[in-house]
Amino acid sequence: MQSEEQEWATLMGFDRLPTDIVDRRVGELLDLSGRKAIVTGAGGDGLGQATANRLAGSGADVALIGRTFSKVEKRAAEIEKRWGVKAYPILGDLSDWDQVHRAVRESREVLGGLDIMVNNPVMSTAGAFEHHTKEDIDGTVHGSLTMVMYSAHAALEHMVPQGSGRIINISAVGGRVQQPGLTAYCASKAGVIGFTRNLAHEFAPRGITVLGVAPGIMIKPEMREYVLNPRNDAQRAARGTILNSIRHQVQLGRVCLPEEVANMVAYLASDAANYMCGQTIDVAGGQWMG
Numbered sequence: 001m002q003s004e005e006q007e008w009a010t011l012m013g014f015d016r017l018p019t020d021i022v023d024r025r026v027g028e029l030l031d032l033s034g035r036k037a038i039v040t041g042a043g044g045d046g047l048g049q050a051t052a053n054r055l056a057g058s059g060a061d062v063a064l065i066g067r068t069f070s071k072v073e074k075r076a077a078e079i080e081k082r083w084g085v086k087a088y089p090i091l092g093d094l095s096d097w098d099q100v101h102r103a104v105r106e107s108r109e110v111l112g113g114l115d116i117m118v119n120n121p122v123m124s125t126a127g128a129f130e131h132h133t134k135e136d137i138d139g140t141v142h143g144s145l146t147m148v149m150y151s152a153h154a155a156l157e158h159m160v161p162q163g164s165g166r167i168i169n170i171s172a173v174g175g176r177v178q179q180p181g182l183t184a185y186c187a188s189k190a191g192v193i194g195f196t197r198n199l200a201h202e203f204a205p206r207g208i209t210v211l212g213v214a215p216g217i218m219i220k221p222e223m224r225e226y227v228l229n230p231r232n233d234a235q236r237a238a239r240g241t242i243l244n245s246i247r248h249q250v251q252l253g254r255v256c257l258p259e260e261v262a263n264m265v266a267y268l269a270s271d272a273a274n275y276m277c278g279q280t281i282d283v284a285g286g287q288w289m290g
Contacts, residue, residue, distance in 0.1 A: 043071030216284025251286030
């Protein structure tokens with residue numbers, strides 16, 4: 001029979017404190033050597049490939065899921081050459097329930113486990129909301145929110161039986177602040193923040209940590225091109241919206257690189273973030289409602 005002191009110690013979780021971290025360097029806590037990670041949407045030039053690189057650079061073996069096999073194959077080869085870890089290209093359309101579950105199962109098999117799942121969906125329609133079609137709205141919600149749910153569900157199939165794992169959902173600072181021309185997108189990203197919070201509440205008692213990252217204005221090659229040389233009215237309007245946000249909302253006064261956001265993903269995937277749960281962290285240069 002436990003003494004009152006032992007009961008209180010158990011209730012406070014003293015027996016589960018990670019006391020081994022006390023004498024370790026922060027750099028050691030950030031080391032992901034031996035971890036097995038999946039990153040979705042990893043074939044392009046944006047956050048997916050940057051995140052896969054950051055996790056691999058921290059020592060994790062990674063599976064890169066994308067709908068164009070040649071793209072994820074190219075990225076996986078680059079990662080293996082650069083970091084000396086295992087990187088596997090996996091074909092999968094994240095908008096398809098069966099495909100995403102199959103892709104996650106395949107990824108886990110080739111990796112030999114699953115510790116980290118990064119759900120990096122795609123953005124869809126922009127522009128004035130009154131001009132959206134049903135297809136625009138459905139595509140935006142599906143591409144920015146539903147696909148995150150599909151991928152998380154697929155990861156939980158494996159994490160729940162093992163009683164451990166970390167899921168990191170990519171939202172956007174637009175889920176917290178208003179952004180002209182992105183009403184459906186921002187509403188969907190607000191949904192990702194809520195989904196992250198509620199999923200964490202449901203699965204933390206079962207050993208699974210759920211967190212989120214909300215990027216601000218990231219610059220990718222195609223975006224850099226149309227910002228510098230807009231070719232039509234839509235691109236000129238998009239440039240104006242971005243410039244307005246940088247001038248009036250982003251405290252650092254610049255766009256960011258995908259790698260700057262990927263830094264936070266790698267941190268949240270590590271032991272340095274073991275006491276974080278349910279939060280979505282903004283990486284947006286201090287962007288606020290201006």
